[in-house]
Amino acid sequence: MVENQRWLDILAHITLILGVVVVAFPVYIAFIASTHHPVEFMSGMMPLLPGDNMVNTYTEVLSGGVRAQMTVPLTLMLTNSLIMALSIAIGKIVISILSAFAIVYFRFPFRMTAFWMIFITLMLPVEVRIVPTFKVVADLGLLNSYAGLSIPLIASATATFLFRQVFLTIPDELMEAARIDGAGPMKFFRDILLPLSRTNIAALFVILFIYGWNQYLWPILVTTDADFYTIVAGIKRMADVVDSEPLWNFIMATAVLAMLPPVLVVIFMQRLFVKGLVETEK
Template structure:
């Protein structure tokens, strides 16, 4: 049993504070950089205090006053990233929960083999199969489209495995009771399994939303039309200037704005997210 000693509490808080500072310091530097003139970073010395250019930097970024650095408005890039992230998160959850439901509650030949075939795909991330995936998307005419951005990333063996483990912890008596009451498979799934999986769905949604939002290689590969450009790819293109110095205040202001939607999702779903990660019993 761990004793409740004052010095242990102080040590634990110091460690937590140090961890927060290490994680938050790059974010702080990004915000500070967005408040200064771009010339403040030419010397290589990074200021640690806010400057007086914050209002101008964010106003120019949001109103499209940096057309020389960006070919599309920030609002459009944020919209594209939002559509992509939501499509990936919702699509992964829907497909994974249905496949886990079929594997756990239906008896069909090679049921376990089907599960392990899904699970083995964890060894083949997008980067490994990116060339054949691109070829398929190209042949289907899905380049430069929201479908091309999201559909190849929807399948998720990890989410299927997690939902399978959740369903295995649900007592069989619930299924038998539902069967006695005349509930069919879909009613059992909708009225019993979905409510019991609510916290797990919330936790997975947060993780998968951030995963989709931070995608970089795939959006660059499948989009040549600027109107489908995502925010992460847009930041990279803003930094890739040839004949002049990058406008770091605009780049960092865009980076700060790009962090806001994932932060909002985490804050809004924090309670369910934590509960879904630590919950072990139903």
């Protein structure tokens, strides 16, 4: 029985508000810092109200980069990050859903062995296997390329496991009905499994897009050509300056702009994202 007490509602709302403040306050500080001159940021007394330098800062950042500290325009870094995030998200979903389809609906030798071998790779993130992965990418000539940024991060044991669990909840009667109607495996996959997995695909796409967008270590390792810099790695390179102080207003403005694409993806796909996370019945 759920108790309906006023003080519990008030406590819940206070907890939620405090959680939002804790999460949102650093973002607010980053925005405030982008509206002031870098001298105020370095003074250690950061104002809590917007300054008068916001229009100038964002105009200069968006107009082609800050010549003192940005080696490439911001729009190019955003484009590179977008290509990388979309390639990783779409690639992971396509490979994972086909792998799960084969494991659940096909009978072949060592089927479960193959699944568990995929699942065990969860213990081997990119950071653990980064040296051999870099060696393979370098030997294949994929450094400073979109393929080198994306392909090593496409395989996903987590997504394969999630799709496998989704397919196991789909009644076998649907497969039998499709077989009676003369549908082949790929027609069954395309016309029945994909529509039933739509919300799960949307939820997974949001998570994987943010995962690809926020990649930091791998892009730094495989890109030495400024034309392939991503936005997250670009922020780090802006802060690493020699013989001068970092222009923190431009760095913070870039960080604020870098947060917008993931936020927009979550907002536009919020309904499918939430439904995909909580839906348990087909």
